[in-house]
Amino acid sequence: MTQIFDDPADFADEALDGFVAANRQYVSRVDGGVVRSTASPRGQVAVVVGGGSGHYPAFAGLVGPGLAAASACGNMFASPAAGQVYRVAKAAHNGGGVLLSYGNYAGDVLHFGQAQVRLNAEGIETRTVLVTDDIASAPADQPEKRRGIAGDLTVFKVAGAAAEEGLDLDEVERLAILANARTRSLGVAFDGCTLPGAPEPLFHVPAGLMALGLGIHGEPGISEHPMPTASELAGLLVSRLLADKPENPGTRVVPIINGLGTVKYDELFLLFGKVEKLLTGAGLTVVEPECGELVTSLDMAGLSLTLLWLDDELERLWAAPADTPAFRKGTVARRARREVEAGAAAGQADSEQPTPASAALGRHAVSALAAVRDVVVENVEELGSLDAIAGDGDHGIGMRRGVEAAVDAAQSAAASDAGASVRRILAAAGEAWSEKAGGTSGALWGTAVIAAGAALGNRGSYSGTDAAVAVEAFASAITGLGKAEPGDKTMVDALLPFRDAFTAEIAGGAPVDRALAVAAAAARAAADATAGLRPLKGRARPLAEKSLGHPDPGAVSFGLIAERLGRHIEAQLIQQGARA
Numbered sequence: 001m002t003q004i005f006d007d008p009a010d011f012a013d014e015a016l017d018g019f020v021a022a023n024r025q026y027v028s029r030v031d032g033g034v035v036r037s038t039a040s041p042r043g044q045v046a047v048v049v050g051g052g053s054g055h056y057p058a059f060a061g062l063v064g065p066g067l068a069a070a071s072a073c074g075n076m077f078a079s080p081a082a083g084q085v086y087r088v089a090k091a092a093h094n095g096g097g098v099l100l101s102y103g104n105y106a107g108d109v110l111h112f113g114q115a116q117v118r119l120n121a122e123g124i125e126t127r128t129v130l131v132t133d134d135i136a137s138a139p140a141d142q143p144e145k146r147r148g149i150a151g152d153l154t155v156f157k158v159a160g161a162a163a164e165e166g167l168d169l170d171e172v173e174r175l176a177i178l179a180n181a182r183t184r185s186l187g188v189a190f191d192g193c194t195l196p197g198a199p200e201p202l203f204h205v206p207a208g209l210m211a212l213g214l215g216i217h218g219e220p221g222i223s224e225h226p227m228p229t230a231s232e233l234a235g236l237l238v239s240r241l242l243a244d245k246p247e248n249p250g251t252r253v254v255p256i257i258n259g260l261g262t263v264k265y266d267e268l269f270l271l272f273g274k275v276e277k278l279l280t281g282a283g284l285t286v287v288e289p290e291c292g293e294l295v296t297s298l299d300m301a302g303l304s305l306t307l308l309w310l311d312d313e314l315e316r317l318w319a320a321p322a323d324t325p326a327f328r329k330g331t332v333a334r335r336a337r338r339e340v341e342a343g344a345a346a347g348q349a350d351s352e353q354p355t356p357a358s359a360a361l362g363r364h365a366v367s368a369l370a371a372v373r374d375v376v377v378e379n380v381e382e383l384g385s386l387d388a389i390a391g392d393g394d395h396g397i398g399m400r401r402g403v404e405a406a407v408d409a410a411q412s413a414a415a416s417d418a419g420a421s422v423r424r425i426l427a428a429a430g431e432a433w434s435e436k437a438g439g440t441s442g443a444l445w446g447t448a449v450i451a452a453g454a455a456l457g458n459r460g461s462y463s464g465t466d467a468a469v470a471v472e473a474f475a476s477a478i479t480g481l482g483k484a485e486p487g488d489k490t491m492v493d494a495l496l497p498f499r500d501a502f503t504a505e506i507a508g509g510a511p512v513d514r515a516l517a518v519a520a521a522a523a524r525a526a527a528d529a530t531a532g533l534r535p536l537k538g539r540a541r542p543l544a545e546k547s548l549g550h551p552d553p554g555a556v557s558f559g560l561i562a563e564r565l566g567r568h569i570e571a572q573l574i575q576q577g578a579r580a
Contacts, residue, residue, distance in 0.1 A: 002298060008197030012053035012075045019060055023325040026064045028338070030091045032084025034060045035070040038335040045163040045172045046070065046092040047099050049156050050085065051108055052077040054195075055216060057326030058152055058295040059102075065332045066322030067160035069094070072112075076195055076298075077217040079107035081435040082446055085115035089126065097125040097169035101155055101176060103148025104130040105217070110443035113481040114434055117447050118427065121454035125169060129176040131155045133185040133306065135244045136213025136222050143181075149216050150258040150295040151183040153327070154308040154318070161320035179314055182246045186237055187304030189214040189221055193261060193297050212236075216260070216297045230267075234274035237305040242282060249309040253284050254318055256306040257291040261299045265292065268303065275305060288319055294327070352421055358458045359419035365426055365453075366410045368568060373403045375564035376557065386553040395441060395553040402437025402445060406430070426453025441554060444478050444491070451477035464515070468506040471519075475499040489533040491554035498523035498562055513570045520562040527551055527559035 005011045020029045027034040033050060040046075050059050050072030059071040070092035074080035080088075089098045100116060102108045112128065119126040132143055133151025148155075158179035162172045189211040192201035203220040205211045210228065211221025228236060257272045259265070272291045279286055287310060295304075308318065321330030354362065376383075376399045383396030409432035413420045420428075427450050434446025455473035456466060475495055484490040501522040505515030530552040 002194060002196040005196045008195070011196040012073070015053065016060065016073055019056075019325070026323075026325045027060065030070075031087050032080060033071045033073040033088040034063055035088065035092045035338075036063055036065070037337055038065060039338040040065075040069065040094055040335075041166070042094060043096045044069075044094050044166065045096040045099055045169050046089065046094050047101065047156065047159045047163050047172070047176075048072065048085070048089045048092050049101050049152070050074070050080055050088070050112070051102050051105070052079060052217065054193075054298045055295050057293065061326030062153070062156055062324050064322065064324030064327075065335060066157075066164050066320060066329070067324050067327060068156055069160075069163070079105065079111045081438070082111040082114035082118070082443060083431040083435045085112050086118050086431070089115060089119055090124065093119075093124050096163075097127070099159055099163070099169065099172050099176060100126060100128045101131065101152075101159055103152055103216075104132045104144075105147060106440070107443075110440060110447075110481060111434070114430075114443050114447035114450070117477055117481070118431075118450050118454075121451065127169060127173045129155060129159065129173060129180060131180055131183075133180065133183045134213075134215075135184050135186050135240065137215070140244055147215060149185050149187055150256060150304045150306045151180070151185045151308075153256065153258075153290070153294050154183045154254065154306065155179045157322065157327075158314060158317045160322065161317035164320065165317075175313060175317065178311075179308065179317075182249070182309040182311075182314065183306060184241050184244050184246070184309075185304050185306040186212075186240050187214045187216075187221075187258075187260070187302060188212055188233065188237070189260070189300060189302035190227070190263075191301040192220065193300035195298070211302075214260075214300075214302055216295060216300075230271055231274055234271055234278055238275055238278040238282075241305060241307050246309055250311060251284050252287050252310040252315065253279060254287050254306075254308040254310060255279060255289045256294065256308070257289075258295055258304045258306065259293045260295075260297045260302040260304065261293070262301045263303050268292065271303070287315060288329075352424060352458060354419055354421035354424070355458055355460050357461050358421040358423070358456075361456065361462055362414055362420050362422040362425040364572070365422050365429075366407070366414050367572070368565060369403065369407045369410050369429055371564050371568035372561050373400075373407045375560050376400050376403050379557070379560055383553050383557050386550060386556060389550050394439070395557065398437045398439050398441055399445075399557055402433040402442045405436030406433040406446075406449065408432065421458040422456045423453045423458055426450060426456070429453075440482070441491075441557075444482050447481050448474040448477040464506045464510075464512050467512050467515075468503045471499055471502050487533060487536070489530050489535040489552045489555075491552070491558045493530050493533070493552065494523040494527040494555035494558045494562075497526040498558070511573075513566070513573050516562070516566040516569055520559070520566040523562040524559040527555035530555045 028037040046069040049068045052074040072080040072085040072088040131148030132146035137147045138145035159176035162175045192203035209224045213222035323332035380396035387395035406429035410429040413428040430446040430450035451473040452470040455470045484492040498519045502519035
């Protein structure tokens, strides 16, 4: 049990502050995580990793020459918010682009994905490589559904070494993908972990049993087995991993025994000796292994075995020097201390001078967001009740938190003497929406609002065609990040009919207010029609039958917002005595 803390709510931030204080020769604190405190050559790719806290040495402990350039650090077992990832990546960016890498978990995918959209929109080329090494989390023919556990280390190390060699973003990405494709892991637990301040572990393993296939966020295993001897455990882990080899695996392999929190090093070493004998007995050559705590889960009693199957490129990069607080290999020349610019560290926007047209459109955007807030507040209980049918009932509350934060941020951005461009206003609103709302809807709406602002930019004039481009960017951000398709019973079922109707009306010469009214009607009808669908995405999926007959709350909220925006724009144009 975690016992040293003041307020459990502050545990992650205070632990990170203390980590930085103990490792200033390696890292500097920035808003949302840490970056290297040592200088890197200009133009070097910045490998930015991250995830929830509670996994040390992952993720902050892997920041340093030869490995990661920075780490975004979320709360305990929780993804960092998109704004945190964005600010950390921007502080780490060194002119060579950014590679984001993290475990394949829904929250991380959404929030890192939103940050990637924003970074790319600002001209910072950003790619993503997901870690999917856990063979227990999905079958071999569905590798994209596997989650990331201790295999994070192999992917991060290869990517970091490739960046250190001066390879460009295309090559760093390719090699990280290759490392992930050739990494397999399997874990076991003997008991669960306890969050700071919690009275009980997240799960228990019955006495005399062992859970196979655990996660690193306190998830229990997929099956329970009688507690094995060390030799039996080694045989189980090795045999399962050897049965799941990558294509053309070769015979050179890096084994990593990873302790998850309370298994002592002596036990890990004992197990490693047995694993090595099994691997060599299978005709494999063991290369530069690791044995210790590398990706933990607070005080979980458990461990995992990872195998990285080498080729010549991967072997060179795995063996390359690295020097971080928690992982060292070879010798890295001492480097000058890097000064982290305060503005970059805080993720401050550039001092863009808005055009009169963009500033005016920005003010209209603030007004439109306020109208969105009003309709969400009016319907918060209805949206929550819809969500409670087959979900956790927080959709209305989450949408309210997000849009209220978005309005506040937009108003603040627009309040300067010169005003702000619509791009900057919507970027501030989207980031605030994501950070305050949290969850899937927060990440999706935040990303989409930022993407719409980026599409509108800071132009000298605007037309209905620009509005259609912004709507297309909004929709593309949602579908690209959320991966939902029509018929999955999500917001996308209302969003795409809205997009199609709006762009068709604009292409036919209709003014914006009329196009918006037609598109809103299409969205509301499509939202109502989701009552006949079974959910194929999200938390409602396991309760598909219960959801049948009720519309999707995300689609309903989008339809309500579209309808209110249509009325709002029409009223504004009437007040101005003009049509768009």
